[in-house]
Amino acid sequence: MSVEESSGGERGPAALVQSVDRALSILEILAVRGDAGVTEIAAELGVHKSTAFRLVAVLEGRGFVEQLADRGKYRLGFGIVRLAGATAAQLDLTQEGRRICEVLADDVGETVNLAILDSTRAVNISQVRGRATISTHNWVGRGTPLHATSSGKVLLAHAPEAVRKAVLSGVLERYTDATITDADVLQGQLEEVAARGWGVTVEELEVGLNAVAAPVRDADGQVTAAVSVSGPSFRMTPASLGDLVAPLVVEAADALSRRLGFFS
Numbered sequence: 001m002s003v004e005e006s007s008g009g010e011r012g013p014a015a016l017v018q019s020v021d022r023a024l025s026i027l028e029i030l031a032v033r034g035d036a037g038v039t040e041i042a043a044e045l046g047v048h049k050s051t052a053f054r055l056v057a058v059l060e061g062r063g064f065v066e067q068l069a070d071r072g073k074y075r076l077g078f079g080i081v082r083l084a085g086a087t088a089a090q091l092d093l094t095q096e097g098r099r100i101c102e103v104l105a106d107d108v109g110e111t112v113n114l115a116i117l118d119s120t121r122a123v124n125i126s127q128v129r130g131r132a133t134i135s136t137h138n139w140v141g142r143g144t145p146l147h148a149t150s151s152g153k154v155l156l157a158h159a160p161e162a163v164r165k166a167v168l169s170g171v172l173e174r175y176t177d178a179t180i181t182d183a184d185v186l187q188g189q190l191e192e193v194a195a196r197g198w199g200v201t202v203e204e205l206e207v208g209l210n211a212v213a214a215p216v217r218d219a220d221g222q223v224t225a226a227v228s229v230s231g232p233s234f235r236m237t238p239a240s241l242g243d244l245v246a247p248l249v250v251e252a253a254d255a256l257s258r259r260l261g262f263f264s
Contacts, residue, residue, distance in 0.1 A: 022047065023055050027076065030065060035073040078259050093225055094126045096259045097216070101227065104252040105130040108245060110231035112252075114216075115151035116224065117159055118143060120167055122152040125225075132235065144205065147172050147186050148179050150213035151226035153199035157190040158215055158223035164190070178203045198246045202238050210236040212245045214253035219261030227253040 022045055029036055029044050036044075042052035056074055059065040063079025097114045105112040109132035115122040121143040146152035146159075146167055156167060172181040180186045193199035198214040205211075213228035229249050230236075236245060 019055065022051075023059060026052075026055055026059060027064065027080070030074060030076045035068060035075040037073050041074075078261070093216075093260070097126060097225070097227070097256050098128075100252050100256050100259070101126060101128045104128075104227070104229065104248060107248055108229050108231075110229050110236065113151065113228045113230065115144070115149075115155065115213075115226050115228065117146075117155040117163070120146060120163060120170075122146055122149055122155050122226070124151075130231075132231070145173060145175070147181075148175050148201060148205040149228075150199045150201045150211035150230070151228045153189060153193050153201070154213045154215050154226040154228075155223065157193040157199065175205050176203055176207050180204065198250055200241050200246070202241070203233055208233050210238070210241060212236075212241050212249050214246070214250040215257075216253050216260070217257040217262040221262055224260070225256075227256065 025045055026041055029041055033040075038049055038053050038056060041056065042049040045052060056065060060067065060074070060077070063077045065074045066077035067074055093116070094114065101112045101114055105128040109130040111130060112128045113124045114126040115124045117123075122145075123143050124140050127138060127140050144152060146156040156164060168183045168187060172183065172186065173179070174181050180189065189199070198212060200213075201209075201211050203209060209230060210233045211228050211230035213226045215223040216225040216227060218224045227249055229245055
């Protein structure tokens with residue numbers, strides 16, 4: 001008997017327990033099958049299709065299941081991760097971020113990179129080229145300076161104090177005439193990055209190359225990576241970085257954060 005079929009239409013304790021049991025069973029079914037339709041779920045549970053649909057709808061509303069693109073099947077959603085922060089830390093960041101980076105690259109037409117902090121440098125662990133990209137340069141595995149890249153600035157802005165002190169007290173190497181080599185100026189930019197939620201570089205690593213990056217957070221809210229978009233300065237002009245590109249980068253970084261279990 002479903003919740004709606006309980007005495008007088010009220011949600012009695014027995015009906016509520018039964019609904020909870022069935023909802024958990026749905027999660028177990030999807031965990032085993034990978035995906036399933038409402039008809040299949042109803043058959044597994046031994047309930048009417050409408051009952052299964054209502055349970056699935058509640059789980060979908062809470063993010064515990066999600067509908068596939070063909071809209072006929074359901075699979076486990078990343079709301080599950082919210083309840084398992086420890087598991088989220090073990091998720092393959094590259095794998096989780098790949099699809100999101102592909103969508104972002106398609107939206108902006110430029111190169112998208114996913115980078116992590118490695119000591120006092122940023123290391124790109126994934127790259128997707130957009131349709132407008134001409135260069136074949138592969139940044140994956142390459143360490144880049146924290147003070148001269150958008151991802152680096154984002155990671156440095158949220159890095160442990162010891163890392164920030166090490167970078168700010170060291171020599172800030174100049175790569176172009178636009179590279180920030182003054183520690184006080186860099187510190188000011190890092191504060192702005194942390195407050196605003198994204199960072200930029202304008203021809204600071206390479207002449208003619210601009211970039212925007214935003215932070216990716218894990219289940220504990222710690223910045224664990226940065227998503228960036230980079231492209232030629234004649235397409236990604238300084239004026240467009242903040243107005244057009246940054247919102248898309250922030251949206252992608254937030255989506256990946258949710259995949260890792262972070263819900264603000």
